[in-house]
Amino acid sequence: MTQSRTEIASLGEFGLIRRLSENFTPTLPDSVLGIGDDTAVIDLGTEYGLLSTDLLLEGVHFDLAFCPLKHVGYKAIAVNVSDIAAMNGIPGQVTVGLALSNRFSVEAVEELYAGMRAACDDFKVDLVGGDLSASRSGLLISVSVFGKVAKEKVTYRKTAKPNDLLCVTGDLGGAYMGLQVLEREKQVYMANPGMQPELEGNEYIIQRQLKPEARMDVIYELRDAGVVPTAMIDVSDGLASELLHLCSQSGVGALVFEENIPIDEQVYLIGTELNLSPITAAMNGGEDYELLFTIKQADYDRVKNSPNISVIGYMTDKPAEIQLATKGGNRLPITAQGWNHFNQ
Amino acid sequence: MTQSRTEIASLGEFGLIRRLSENFTPTLPDSVLGIGDDTAVIDLGTEYGLLSTDLLLEGVHFDLAFCPLKHVGYKAIAVNVSDIAAMNGIPGQVTVGLALSNRFSVEAVEELYAGMRAACDDFKVDLVGGDLSASRSGLLISVSVFGKVAKEKVTYRKTAKPNDLLCVTGDLGGAYMGLQVLEREKQVYMANPGMQPELEGNEYIIQRQLKPEARMDVIYELRDAGVVPTAMIDVSDGLASELLHLCSQSGVGALVFEENIPIDEQVYLIGTELNLSPITAAMNGGEDYELLFTIKQADYDRVKNSPNISVIGYMTDKPAEIQLATKGGNRLPITAQGWNHFNQ
Structure with a gap:
């Protein structure tokens, strides 16, 4: 019998997920939303439950050569909380599934959990269960998160409307540039273990890479301001990739103004030093874990003075046109695809 | 600076979990129960939510040399559903987190998901989300499950009372003996790839290993009979280990009658052939995914005629005495610890 073999890289992560998810349309009456958003949505009666899972693998998502275990633990919780934030939930x-080889000591595991403990405190979540296993190689962390949201406040990716304003929290590109600095210093260190790493002046972007924060502060800020976003997604793969998700799922287009994209000064400085484009880092770098969301124009006054929110463009009724208006006055199509671990 | 290094194997899986969980006492008002039972319990208002995570790793939990991917997928869902059953929930x-190396093709992943699809149908659950990642080696599956239970029906490990009857579903030891047969045939095959595996006569125990079922049927049966167990746990590590959990968490002892432990005839036959004790397989083998539970004596008449339930003993007020009354008339302390992957 001849069996055909299709490489996963030929479909990519998103292509494979799309192909698999076709067979998993939810059937239970309380399954409000299945695959295709930041979390699943479950009807709890008076409110909605939110459920999501993220994996972090050594050698794929983090490098223990420069990422302390405590930070890995913190990040594992933060990126999951970010998924709940992206649904406008609390x-x-x-729960934490942990697989690790005997290279790791009890003390190492305790460092990892100290980071999780800190993140649980910061984001006010309880670690309530999990699983622990030996692995043949390396460290793998699987975190699942459960949250809740009032039914009228749940925010999907698929509900952006033409003329809605496009907003992003914080600043972008820092996590990617921080990773480049860490990779550079690792190479230097491997070539000459006596050298001290040159991290000075890059503390902010390194922090962005090693210890990302979920923007629950902005979720609470929006609540206080009486704003329910019309659509939302978290920025794990870069602005371009996330904007394409919002647009394709909502059936809208978008125009983004380059000059409005928030980028920290350190990103510009290190970009010059490493000959990397700050705007590319923001568009395609990933791992910033900010929130990308749309609001009604009528809500503009409620967000315009927030130091945490930048209005970077607006949605249009032309789904085929997702464009960047550059500082130079050009309009470029936004097409980037973000990370694909299977192609690395 | 001198740092001490403690090997994980010196604490064991349960010891490490105990040590880590000390720092994670739940603090949120809706966190009803954290680490320490088959699932966490979350207050949803009118009912409870149940949340649990299990990992399955290639080379640790399954061997693709004899375990088809479809069965691995089925098992990944079934063992999680079993955790919900063990809380008397639905x-x-x-959600499924999947990490796999480029050794796996799209077709292989589809086989895996076909097994998950079958389990979702059998247990009436929806696959609503997940994560997909490359791994440096092997296949890892992380499944999280969410379920619900009426507040008055939730069943913990810690609530067994002296004189409660101890019950177990189905039969025990089959999954362990099935694994021994599969391991034997793998050795034969590796020595002589032309040989056909000798599986005839062992179909039941091989099925028990490769395609375990969560006993949701018994949960529905108990509901119909109007029985709420006083305590419950699923049998993933062997009867001995699970009984010790029930007793220590409930502060009770137990007396189990060897002659009442349900063991399939195939377990006896292959036990003779391989010189392995059937009762040891039942007590310490693991992976049967049956339910071990206690009921009030007053409920005996409601379960005594069930072909799915065996009454194997009773609980006592002597926490220090957890004993097996052997067929030969002796009383042996039950002390086995189940699997510890970190010692293998």
């Missing part, structure tokens, strides 16, 4: 409980 | 939604 996180509650997390 | 499973609803699952």
Whole structure:
């Protein structure tokens, strides 16, 4: 019998997920939303439950050569909380699946969990369960998170409307540039273990890479301001990739103004030093874990003075046109695809 | 600076979990129960939510030399559903985190998901989300499950009372003996790839290993009979280990009658052939995914005629005495610890 073999890289992560998810349309009456958003949505009666899972693998998502275990633990919780934030929800409980080889000591595991403990405190979530296993190689962390949201406040990716304003929290590109600095210093260190790493002046972007924050502060800020976003997604793969998700799922286009994209000064400085484009880092770098969301124009006054929110463009009724208006006055199509671990 | 190094194997899986969980006492008002039972329990208002995570790793939990991917997928869902059953709950939604190396093709992943699809149908759960990542080696599956239970029906490990009857579903030891047969045939095959595996006569125990079922049927049966167990746990590590959990968490002892432990005839036959004790397989083998539970004596008449339930003993007020009354008339302390992957 001849069996055909299709490489996963030929479909990519998103292509494979799309292909698999076709067979998993939810059937239970309380399954409000299945695959295709930042979390699943479950009807709890008076409100909605939110459920999501993220994996972090050594050698794929983090490098223990420069990423302390405590930071890995913190990040594992934060990126899951970010998924709940992206649904406009409040996180509650997390479970942690941990697989590790005998290279790791009890003390190492305790460092990892100290980071999780800190993140649980910062984001006010309880670690309520999990699983622990030996692995043949390396460290793998699987975190699942459960949260809740009032039914009228849940925010999907698929509900942006033409003329809605496009907003992003914080600043972008820092996590990617921080990673480049860490990779550079690792190379230097491997060539000459006596050298001290040159991290000075890059503390902010390194922090962005090693210890990302979920923007629950902005979720609470929007609540206080009485704003329910019309659509939302978290920025894990870069602005371009996330904007394409919002547009394709909502059936709208978008125009983004380059000059409005928030980028920290350190990103510009290190970009010059490493000959890397700050705007490319923001568009395609990934791992910033900011929130990308749309609001009604009528809500503009409620966000315009927030130091945490930048209005970077607006949605249009032309789904085929997702464009960047550059500082130079050009309009470029936004097409980037973000990370694809299977192609690396 | 001198740092001490403690090997994980010196604490064991349960010891490490105990040590880590000390720092994670739940603090949120809706976190009803954290680490320490088959699932966490979350207050949803009118009912409870149940949340749990299990990992399955190639080379640790399954061997693709004899375990088809479809069965691995089925098992990944079933063992999680079993955790919900063990809380007397009804499973609803699952998320799947999947890490795999480029050794796996799209077709292989589809086989895996076909098994998950079958399990979702059998147990009436929706696969609603997940994550997909490359791994440096092997296949890892992380499944999280969410379920619900009426507040008055939730069943913990810690609530067994002296004089409660101890019950177990189905039969025990089959999954362990099935694994021994598969391991034997793998050795034969590796020595002589032309040989056909000798599996005839062992179909039942091989099925028990490769395609375990969560006993949701018994959960529905108990509901119909009007029985709420006083305590419950699923049998993933062997009867001995699970009974010790029930007793220590409930502060009770137990007396188990060897002659009442349900063991399939195939377990006896292959036990003779391989010189392995059937009762040891039942007590310490693991992976049967049956339910071990206690009921009030007053409920005996409601379960005594069930072909799915065996009453194997009773709980006592002597926490220090957890004993097996052997067929030969002796009383042996039950002390086995189940699997510890970190010692293998």
